[in-house]
Amino acid sequence: MTYSTDPRAVRSREAMLAAARQLLRHEGPGAVTHQRIAQEAGVGRATVYRHWPQSEKLLVDAMGGAELPLFKDPEPPVREWLHRQLRRMADELAVPTVAAASLTLAQSAIWDAEIARRYDESVTTISDRIHAAVRSAVESGELTTDLNASDLAVVLVGPIVYRTAMQRGLVPDALIARLVTGIGTWHT
Known part of the structure; x- marks a missing residue:
C-alpha cells in the first residue's frame, strides 16, 4: 500500500x-x-x-512498534522464571480474542509475505530468548539438557499453543511444570 x-x-x-x-x-x-x-x-x-x-x-x-514482553530478561533461578513466563503466555492465550488473533496471524503469514516476515521475527525473538535463558541455566549448572536451540521453543511453547488455541482449554500449572521439567535435568 x-x-x-x-x-x-x-x-x-x-x-x-x-x-x-x-x-x-x-x-x-x-x-x-x-x-x-x-x-x-x-x-x-x-x-x-x-x-x-x-x-x-x-x-x-x-x-x-511494540516490544514483545514474553521471555524477556531471564533471571535465576531460570526454572522458576521459565515457569512464570510460560504461565503468562498461557494466560494471555486463554483469552479467546488473543488466541483468535494469534491463529489469524499464523494463517495470514502463509499467504502474505509482509505478515510472514513480521510473524517470523516474533517467533525468532521468542525462540532466541528461550534459548538464551536455557543456555544461562546450563552455564550456571542449574540445568543439563541435550535439546538444541530450535527444539526448546517447540517443546515448551508448542503444547501451550495447542491447548489454548486448538483445544480452547486452560493450561494447568502441572502441565507447565511437566514442560519445564521435560527439557532436561534441573539441579538445585
Whole structure:
C-alpha cells in the first residue's frame, strides 16, 4: 500500500497507530479493532479501514512498534522464571480474542509475505530468548539438557499453543511444570 504524504493523512495514521499500540499494550490483541482504534484516535472508522482494510494487517502494524514482553530478561533461578513466563503466555492465550488473533496471524503469514516476515521475527525473538535463558541455566549448572536451540521453543511453547488455541482449554500449572521439567535435568 502506498501511503499519502498529505500531512493530515500522516497525522491520522500516526494517531491510529499510537492508539492501536496503546490498546495492544493495555488490553491485548483482542482490543485492536477498527472500531476501538477509531474511537481512541478520534477518527472515523472508514479512515481506519482506508489505511488497513484487513484486520490482521492492522494488528501486525500495531505489533511492529511494540516490544514483545514474553521471555524477556531471564533471571535465576531460570526454572522458576521459565515457569512464570510460560504461565503468562498461557494466560494471555486463554483469552479467546488473543488466541483468535494469534491463529489469524499464523494463517495470514502463509499467504502474505509482509505478515510472514513480521510473524517470523516474533517467533525468532521468542525462540532466541528461550534459548538464551536455557543456555544461562546450563552455564550456571542449574540445568543439563541435550535439546538444541530450535527444539526448546517447540517443546515448551508448542503444547501451550495447542491447548489454548486448538483445544480452547486452560493450561494447568502441572502441565507447565511437566514442560519445564521435560527439557532436561534441573539441579538445585
